[in-house]
Amino acid sequence: MMRFLMLTQTFPPAVGGMQTMMHALAKGLSSQSPVFVYTDRYSRSSGYKVCYWPMIKPLRALMKCMRLGMTLRRDDIIICDSWKSLAAVPASARHVVVMAHGQEYIGHSQAKRQRVQSLLQRATHLIANSQATLSLAQSAYDLGSIQTAVIPPTYGIPASDLDHHIKQDHTMRLLSICRLEPRKGLQHVVEVLGALKHCTDFEWSIVGQGDFSSSIRAMIEAAGLSGRVKLLGYVNESDKQQLLQSADVFVMPSYQEGHSLEGFGIAYTEAARYGVASIAGVDGGVSDAVIDGFTGWNVDPLDKKALTAVVKEALLNHERTAQLGFNARQHFNEAMSADVVMEMFRQHACKVTVTH
Structure with a gap:
């Protein structure tokens, strides 16, 4: 059975757009597949298992990498919330998806560019939240053989069943x-x-x-x-x-x-x-x-x-x-509703395991 292993530095209880998106993605994927979230702090699970390490930051990636290396299966798909989490991907990983959000690919120094380029070599697939974000990543870095896709990050926003808004005045x-x-x-x-x-x-x-x-x-x-x-x-x-x-x-x-x-x-x-x-x-x-x-x-x-x-x-x-x-x-x-983009993600995940 396909499993999803999520490596993330942005996850509840911290508050923010990326945290909300990663939680929604984990919850959505867990409805059909086992999901394990490797994060930096304790978080209540909602249909998925959470693993966390309350230690100083430099050691977190090492611990995640060691834990993943011991439990990783051949068909597991690793999902990284950004290029930063690629540092915790073990060398034995075969299917690695990195999420791209936009401004994390802008304004890097030469030293940082070299680090990001090195980490991106661990990814097999990149999913961008927009065509503009994908273009930013492609123009800033050599993605080589990395397969790419654009999926709106609306994993937690369900389709609307609301009545059509009818104005009652001219304001x-x-x-x-x-x-x-x-x-x-x-x-x-x-x-x-x-x-x-x-x-x-x-x-x-x-x-x-x-x-x-x-x-x-x-x-x-x-x-x-x-x-x-x-x-x-x-x-x-x-x-x-x-x-x-x-x-x-x-x-x-x-x-x-x-x-x-x-x-x-x-x-x-x-x-x-x-x-x-x-x-x-x-x-x-x-x-x-x-x-x-x-x-x-x-x-x-x-x-x-x-x-x-x-x-x-x-x-x-x-x-x-x-x-x-x-x-x-x-x-x-x-x-863009949650069911639509979750299906897009699952279909892309199936391609991940087929192409690698």
């Missing part, structure tokens, strides 16, 4: 859920909305925390938007779902800042599940999550004229915005 409700930092592009939206505030009726709820929150608050006040824009900070899952269900447009026109960018953009797909169109950026892998003109808009937030045109269309053309939201949910259900 357009914008929503942003993200860490508050400049590269999310919200400050540029504040500037645009300040100029449009007399053109239409809208409300904007911003969920998230970060060092940029005080700056955003000051910009909102300076633009005369204090009565229309709410900085909500942290919200629980129930409140988050209510906000998504009542939203008309999801707003996060992110861009690359230095070595930081969106490798995919899970937040856009969460909005799509609720039938909400997104205003997204153009950098990184967001064009895999949001299809320009079909499930939302892709726009460079640094281009004020272009951003203004998109925001204006989203606010004033209610029928168009609703249609894009309808398309977004349909596309999510058909191409």
Whole structure:
């Protein structure tokens, strides 16, 4: 029987997008196959077995490697959460999948490039979260005979069975859920909305925390938007779902800042599940999550004229915005829901054992 052995430095109880994704992947795979998770700290299992080592970091990879070497079977598939976890892969491993997320392939020094290139030689397959991420990895490193695939990282987001959102009034409700930092592009939206505030009726709820929150608050006040824009900070899952269900447009026109960018953009797909169109950026892998003109808009937030045109269309053309939201949910259900991407991963796993 095929077994999955997951080597990860990013796993619950730590909080974050990669942690959530790896947990969802482990849980999904365990419904049909045995799954063993080798992680750095204790975590409650959910249908899979967890092995962890509470020791200093330099020794963790060594212990994982030794343990795997003793228990590894011929047809086992090792899944590494990133190239860093390849350091714990034993030499006897035949099937090794490494996950690629995006910015971990940007801005490496020469010494680090040599280390990453050496570790990648231990992988037989690479699964990227977007076409842009795959292109980053291919342009930065010689992948040689490594087989590649692109699978959306939405392993934990089920298909939508929600009723279609029907507006009860003319107020357009914008929503942003993200860490508050400049590269999310919200400050540029504040500037645009300040100029449009007399053109239409809208409300904007911003969920998230970060060092940029005080700056955003000051910009909102300076633009005369204090009565229309709410900085909500942290919200629980129930409140988050209510906000998504009542939203008309999801707003996060992110861009690359230095070595930081969106490798995919899970937040856009969460909005799509609720039938909400997104205003997204153009950098990184967001064009895999949001299809320009079909499930939302892709726009460079640094281009004020272009951003203004998109925001204006989203606010004033209610029928168009609703249609894009309808398309977004349909596309999510058909191409990105948990059952769909888990099946894509399983099919790729079968190819892993056949080709090596």
